[in-house]
Amino acid sequence: MRPALLRLLKRPSALSVLDSLISAPIGIEQLESRYQCECIRRYRQASRQDRSAQPVESEQPASADFGSRPARPPLSFRVYEIQAPQTRSKNNGQTNDASTGVQVTSSPRGLLLQPEKLEFESDIGHTNDIGTRLVDDPNRRHDFALWEDLLRYRQRHYGDRGTLDIWEALMTRVEGVQLPVSGDTANFFWQSFVDLGLKQEVILKELADYAFELWVKTGKRWNRFYESIVGGYLERGLAQQAVEWHKRLRDPHLSCPNDILSVLRAAIDSSNRSNTASTIPWKPQHHSIPAGLRAFEKICRATHGHKIYGQAISMVLQSDYIDHVPRIHKLLVERGDHPQSYEEIQPLIGHINEYGSPRFIQKLHRYASIRFPDQVEGISEGESGPADEVTGQPEDQHSEPRGKAWLEEKPFKDDFGARLFATKALRFEMILSGLRMFGVTTIGPQSLREMAIRAHGCQDIADKLQELQKAGISVGDSVFLRLLRKLATENRDILLSDLLHSDQHPDVLEDAQLQESLLLSYYVARDWRPYNLTLAILGQIFEDKSDLANVHFRKFLAAGEWKMAIQVVDNMALRGATLSQESIDFIAERVLMPRAPGKPPRRDDIPATKEIKFVSHTLRHGTSNGDLAVTELWVEVLKRLGMLNLWDELRKCCLWLARQYSSSSTTTRSIVSYPKKSQRETGTLPQQHGDPLLCKIFSRNMQAAIVAWGFRTRVSQQRKWMVTQGDPYESLIPWVRGLVLLRELEKKGVHLSVAWIRRACRHRLAVLYGRQGLVNRRMNRMLRHENPYSVVRVLEDINLAWGEPSLFGDREVRDTKGLVNPPNRTRRRRIKKMKSAYLQGAGYSRMRELYNSTSRSARRD
Numbered sequence: 054m055r056p057a058l059l060r061l062l063k064r065p066s067a068l069s070v071l072d073s074l075i076s077a078p079i080g081i082e083q084l085e086s087r088y089q090c091e092c093i094r095r096y097r098q099a100s101r102q103d104r105s106a107q108p109v110e111s112e113q114p115a116s117a118d119f120g121s122r123p124a125r126p127p128l129s130f131r132v133y134e135i136q137a138p139q140t141r142s143k144n145n146g147q148t149n150d151a152s153t154g155v156q157v158t159s160s161p162r163g164l165l166l167q168p169e170k171l172e173f174e175s176d177i178g179h180t181n182d183i184g185t186r187l188v189d190d191p192n193r194r195h196d197f198a199l200w201e202d203l204l205r206y207r208q209r210h211y212g213d214r215g216t217l218d219i220w221e222a223l224m225t226r227v228e229g230v231q232l233p234v235s236g237d238t239a240n241f242f243w244q245s246f247v248d249l250g251l252k253q254e255v256i257l258k259e260l261a262d263y264a265f266e267l268w269v270k271t272g273k274r275w276n277r278f279y280e281s282i283v284g285g286y287l288e289r290g291l292a293q294q295a296v297e298w299h300k301r302l303r304d305p306h307l308s309c310p311n312d313i314l315s316v317l318r319a320a321i322d323s324s325n326r327s328n329t330a331s332t333i334p335w336k337p338q339h340h341s342i343p344a345g346l347r348a349f350e351k352i353c354r355a356t357h358g359h360k361i362y363g364q365a366i367s368m369v370l371q372s373d374y375i376d377h378v379p380r381i382h383k384l385l386v387e388r389g390d391h392p393q394s395y396e397e398i399q400p401l402i403g404h405i406n407e408y409g410s411p412r413f414i415q416k417l418h419r420y421a422s423i424r425f426p427d428q429v430e431g432i433s434e435g436e437s438g439p440a441d442e443v444t445g446q447p448e449d450q451h452s453e454p455r456g457k458a459w460l461e462e463k464p465f466k467d468d469f470g471a472r473l474f475a476t477k478a479l480r481f482e483m484i485l486s487g488l489r490m491f492g493v494t495t496i497g498p499q500s501l502r503e504m505a506i507r508a509h510g511c512q513d514i515a516d517k518l519q520e521l522q523k524a525g526i527s528v529g530d531s532v533f534l535r536l537l538r539k540l541a542t543e544n545r546d547i548l549l550s551d552l553l554h555s556d557q558h559p560d561v562l563e564d565a566q567l568q569e570s571l572l573l574s575y576y577v578a579r580d581w582r583p584y585n586l587t588l589a590i591l592g593q594i595f596e597d598k599s600d601l602a603n604v605h606f607r608k609f610l611a612a613g614e615w616k617m618a619i620q621v622v623d624n625m626a627l628r629g630a631t632l633s634q635e636s637i638d639f640i641a642e643r644v645l646m647p648r649a650p651g652k653p654p655r656r657d658d659i660p661a662t663k664e665i666k667f668v669s670h671t672l673r674h675g676t677s678n679g680d681l682a683v684t685e686l687w688v689e690v691l692k693r694l695g696m697l698n699l700w701d702e703l704r705k706c707c708l709w710l711a712r713q714y715s716s717s718s719t720t721t722r723s724i725v726s727y728p729k730k731s732q733r734e735t736g737t738l739p740q741q742h743g744d745p746l747l748c749k750i751f752s753r754n755m756q757a758a759i760v761a762w763g764f765r766t767r768v769s770q771q772r773k774w775m776v777t778q779g780d781p782y783e784s785l786i787p788w789v790r791g792l793v794l795l796r797e798l799e800k801k802g803v804h805l806s807v808a809w810i811r812r813a814c815r816h817r818l819a820v821l822y823g824r825q826g827l828v829n830r831r832m833n834r835m836l837r838h839e840n841p842y843s844v845v846r847v848l849e850d851i852n853l854a855w856g857e858p859s860l861f862g863d864r865e866v867r868d869t870k871g872l873v874n875p876p877n878r879t880r881r882r883r884i885k886k887m888k889s890a891y892l893q894g895a896g897y898s899r900m901r902e903l904y905n906s907t908s909r910s911a912r913r914d
Contacts, residue, residue: 178218763791
């Protein structure tokens with residue numbers, strides 16, 4: 054029985070519980086009940102002595118009995134007494150103690166709290182029963198000693214949920230409470246809420262807003278707010294969040310640019326994504342910089358005016374990341390952060406002279422001689438020639454470092470390491486000692502996988518990764534490592550097991566295209582466990598959330614779930630993100646089916662109208678302005694909308710494009726310019742009119758097409774499309790809607806090509822009222838047959854819709870027949886043939902005789 058009990062007590066969970074019980078302070082609810090009354094009575098006697106300033110003897114039996122007990126350590130909390138809510142007096146918040154006759158005033162220090170009421174008083178994370186708690190009293194809501202006791206109690210019993218209750222009480226239940234910003238009490242409150250916010254970002258944003266409002270109102274702030282948040286994220290290995298919160302908190306919580314040095318220690322100690330911890334002499338490494346130091350680099354680049362060279366270099370030299378000192382030196386020098394004295398750069402020079410490469414030694418000595426010429430000359434005169442010998446070598450050659458033997462980096466194959474870790478006869482400590490003995494500095498993902506498979510749970514994996522780091526063995530910065538560390542830290546056992554037992558090679562996890570195709574196949578098959586694993590892998594490949602949202606968008610498109618794809622686009626628009634070029638190309642490839650030139654698309658699976666409406670909605674909400682590829686796609690979308698006679702959607706898209714791509718949406722209506730013949734022939738528009746992107750979308754061909762699409766609607770005398778302009782009793786026929794839309798686009802900044810618009814109108818008039826031979830298509834014959842309007846009515850409405858100056862001049866009055874029968878290319882070609890035949894019939898034989906006689910005379914000569 055005893056060995057079994059010992060095994061139970063040696064478990065990590067049991068040790069954690071015992072440790073928390075030993076370190077936690079004694080709670081009120083844990084006091085012995087027979088001592089409670091005596092403790093309260095002695096506390097009351099002491100309070101009476103303070104108020105009356107006269108000695109009062111305590112009860113002798115109780116004192117003797119209580120004194121016989123062994124002394125307990127002093128409690129870390131005050132004891133309050135609360136009367137029941139129904140017995141509280143309504144007179145100025147005073148309460149009477151029936152048992153002692155002591156009248157308690159509004160002073161919180163003299164208030165006695167019964168232990169059984171502490172649970173009731175701390176339950177304030179809601180807005181129910183306002184007025185029944187101590188903190189509801191305006192005279193006591195600023196008693197931070199009371200708030201501290203309530204917070205400690207809720208933390209001890211409910212953990213983070215208890216801290217959240219107190220925070221919600223401060224934000225919603227009471228008003229006007231300003232947290233202290235200095236002292237131990239302030240540190241306890243702010244640090245507790247920051248620790249909660251690091252786990253729940255919503256709370257952290259609320260806390261940051263509260264701190265900023267406090268700064269605006271009072272000009273005060275907690276001086277450790279920036280360090281606690283940014284450093285807290287770095288300690289948790291969340292480098293990207295640390296950089297984002299640095300940009301958010303640097304004003305006003307970063308009082309001096311040099312304060313960024315406070316998070317350098319957290320960046321160095323961050324072990325979640327570090328990939329080097331060298332314990333051998335300095336040697337240039339080819340692997341990437343750890344995530345913590347990379348985040349500190351970004352913080353330095355986002356902060357101007359810092360002077361931290363001496364302290365930063367010293368801290369890095371004292372850490373396990375000495376192989377990245379040249380990178381930090383280069384960053385600070387590029388930012389204008391130079392050493393203020395030779396003493397600040399001297400430790401770096403001494404370290405590099407002993408362990409550095411000749412190339413960097415030369416660069417560093419050259420830099421130091423420029424910054425501090427006097428000190429460098431004095432030192433170089435007293436030194437002998439080894440440095441000259443080193444600097445005399447070519448830069449591309451690396452010599453052996455002086456002072457210590459160089460430990461050559463042994464090549465270590467990943468598959469061999471995997472076999473070592475998979476051998477059950479070898480313990481992890483033995484393998485680690487062997488790797489250190491042979492100078493192995495890097496192991497691959499296959500070795501990590503076998504090590505993790507043999508580990509006992511998530512905590513054991515995290516501990517072994519930590520031991521590898523302390524031993525100076527790099528584990529790289531692969532997707533497999535990052536995901537392994539993340540899942541082990543978050544205790545996600547199911548995903549971790551799926552990752553370790555997956556049939557994918559760790560190197561395959563780096564292939565984003567392959568993982569996206571696997572995600573789609575798992576989603577279509579509704580195989581959720583590998584789907585969740587693949588989604589976690591993609592989350593490590595794409596650091597930006599918008600990239601992962603683009604993956605989901607393409608996944609839903611490929612699966613045919615267009616509604617879900619629209620939801621993704623709308624959510625991205627709310628966050629200010631846009632679709633990537635790959636997603637736009639995916640739309641053009643998978644959604645827009647190919648069509649024949651001049652004909653609308655045809656689909657058997659879904660209606661073409663649904664297809665084009667989906668694309669137009671996606672482009673409006675998920676793209677940004679100025680993209681040439683998106684502009685070309687918009688041209689195709691407008692063509693398909695017009696061919697499918699979706700006029701409302703076409704008009705909506707045209708007006709939206711004019712607003713989005715116009716440099717000034719409030720551009721006044723300019724005078725219509727009539728381009729010269731050379732411009733019409735070359736097809737170029739004057740660049741001084743309109744915006745280039747608008748000119749590309751609404752080209753002269755598109756404007757003519759809009760006019761033609763406006764005429765493509767069947768009308769009758771009973772059904773009319775109304776457009777009111779000026780006189781409210783005046784109506785226009787629906788065929789002029791294209792001209793109305795063009796005039797609206799002109800107000801938004803679109804330059805109109807009048808010649809092409811006039812030509813399109815004359816062509817449509819020829820279809821409706823011209824010669825019979827011009828009508829060949831079935832739709833045109835139907836419109837001509839059902840036409841209820843006279844040519845005079847149509848010309849009048851065209852003039853009303855277009856406005857001044859008139860589109861046709863006065864030709865609609867002088868030559869209506871010539872206006873509705875324009876010369877076309879076929880007619881000109883027929884006239885040309887007739888003239889050619891006439892000329893041949895009249896003079897061809899005479900010219901042939903002349904040609905033959907000339908040829909015979911030439912041959913004789």
